[in-house]
Amino acid sequence: MDSHNKKGSLTGLPRPDSFGRFGKYGGKYVPETLMHALTELETVFHELAHDDDFEKELNGILRDYVGRETPLYFAERLTEHYKRANGEGPHIYLKREDLNHTGAHKINNAVGQALLAKRLGKKRIIAETGAGQHGVATATLLGAEVRAVHSGTATLKDATSEAIRDWVTNVETTHYILGSVAGPHPYPMMVRDFQKVIGKETRKQALEKWGGKPNVLVACVGGGSNAMGLFHEFVEDKDVRLIGVEAAGYGLDSGKHAATLTKGDVGVLHGAMSYLLQDEDGQIIEPHSISAGLDYPGVGPEHSFLKDLGRAEYYSITDQQALEAFKRLSRLEGIIPALETSHALAYLEKLCPTLPNGAKVVLNCSGRGDKDVHTAINHLQV
Numbered sequence: 001m002d003s004h005n006k007k008g009s010l011t012g013l014p015r016p017d018s019f020g021r022f023g024k025y026g027g028k029y030v031p032e033t034l035m036h037a038l039t040e041l042e043t044v045f046h047e048l049a050h051d052d053d054f055e056k057e058l059n060g061i062l063r064d065y066v067g068r069e070t071p072l073y074f075a076e077r078l079t080e081h082y083k084r085a086n087g088e089g090p091h092i093y094l095k096r097e098d099l100n101h102t103g104a105h106k107i108n109n110a111v112g113q114a115l116l117a118k119r120l121g122k123k124r125i126i127a128e129t130g131a132g133q134h135g136v137a138t139a140t141l142l143g144a145e146v147r148a149v150h151s152g153t154a155t156l157k158d159a160t161s162e163a164i165r166d167w168v169t170n171v172e173t174t175h176y177i178l179g180s181v182a183g184p185h186p187y188p189m190m191v192r193d194f195q196k197v198i199g200k201e202t203r204k205q206a207l208e209k210w211g212g213k214p215n216v217l218v219a220c221v222g223g224g225s226n227a228m229g230l231f232h233e234f235v236e237d238k239d240v241r242l243i244g245v246e247a248a249g250y251g252l253d254s255g256k257h258a259a260t261l262t263k264g265d266v267g268v269l270h271g272a273m274s275y276l277l278q279d280e281d282g283q284i285i286e287p288h289s290i291s292a293g294l295d296y297p298g299v300g301p302e303h304s305f306l307k308d309l310g311r312a313e314y315y316s317i318t319d320q321q322a323l324e325a326f327k328r329l330s331r332l333e334g335i336i337p338a339l340e341t342s343h344a345l346a347y348l349e350k351l352c353p354t355l356p357n358g359a360k361v362v363l364n365c366s367g368r369g370d371k372d373v374h375t376a377i378n379h380l381q382v
């Protein structure tokens with residue numbers, strides 16, 4: 001939380017305005033009962049951004065408990081796989097968020113918000129979870145009671161709706177640890193700021209390893225937190241391409257996908273304005289993805305903003321392509337990636353042939369795939 005509001009270090013671009021807007025996206029579309037809690041959260045978050053003790057405590061936990069910094073790993077055999085006949089091709093590096101305790105990037109944010117909850121004096125914590133990674137990260141810190149959500153389609157959207165309902169009811173005693181850069185302001189900013197350590201480390205490690213910056217950053221996008229965590233540090237470096245990869249499920253024209261930025265329209269969900277999968281009446285279209293963490297009909301407002309600006313590019317990958325990439329990385333590198341991450345990996349198939357020789361690609365390996373082995377086995381029968 002270093003350059004927070006420091007004059008000159010950031011232009012207006014990467015921070016929301018005082019209404020929590022990234023352009024027209026974001027905002028606080030919430031019941032009146034939550035307004036006070038959101039304002040309080042924002043105030044305390046801004047205070048802590050200048051609090052050395054908080055930063056020290058957070059960094060200590062990230063180092064000793066989470067295991068940061070995570071390596072920037074040169075994936076030699078994956079790089080070899082993308083070499084062209086003349087021996088040229090890009091160099092692929094993996095930012096190993098899968099090596100964090102609990103196996104994904106989610107814990108960076110969960111730790112930050114748990115410390116924040118202590119400062120708020122809130123003793124009860126709630127969290128939504130889809131793939132389970134955010135739930136596990138939060139539960140690891142605190143001990144938890146798991147409540148299954150049966151409403152709607154019983155996916156991440158419904159878990160988030162239930163969590164918000166609980167928060168409205170218990171707001172005096174409870175902090176809601178939202179797991180992605182979605183939801184009402186200040187969550188998209190706050191979660192991003194707890195995740196931006198990914199990009200900061202990447203810049204430093206790139207400088208150490210090849211004395212420059214990455215040329216291309218690639219990350220999967222569900223709500224968008226691992227992507228924003230990687231991108232944020234480089235948003236103002238116009239020579240660094242930012243690529244987000246969404247879930248195309250059974251295909252973009254199948255009606256069964258989660259490609260919100262590719263196929264969505266602007267609307268309001270879970271307290272923020274952003275691109276959404278919705279029908280002509282504004283009703284949410286149920287998304288589909290083989291990876292539960294990408295199976296969400298919305299996306300963080302800052303991604304919608306970066307898309308409209310043309311600053312970041314967004315593409316989509318089908319279930320089948322993700323499964324192939326899951327297999328490929330496991331075989332080539334001995335790293336089993338999460339099915340979410342596999343979407344980003346699959347996009348390398350399209351990206352790499354277009355890149356100049358020696359281009360440096362950093363792909364955010366957002367999580368490990370132990371949780372997905374059963375799903376993969378069911379789909380990869382030979």
Ligand SMILES: *Cc1c(COP(=O)(O)O)cnc(C)c1O
Pocket residue numbers: 104105106131133134179180181220221222223224225226227293294338340341366367368
């Ligand atoms: C939750 C999750 C995602 C998707 O969430 P984002 O907020 O888009 O990062 C991606 N990868 C893994 C491993 C996850 O657990």
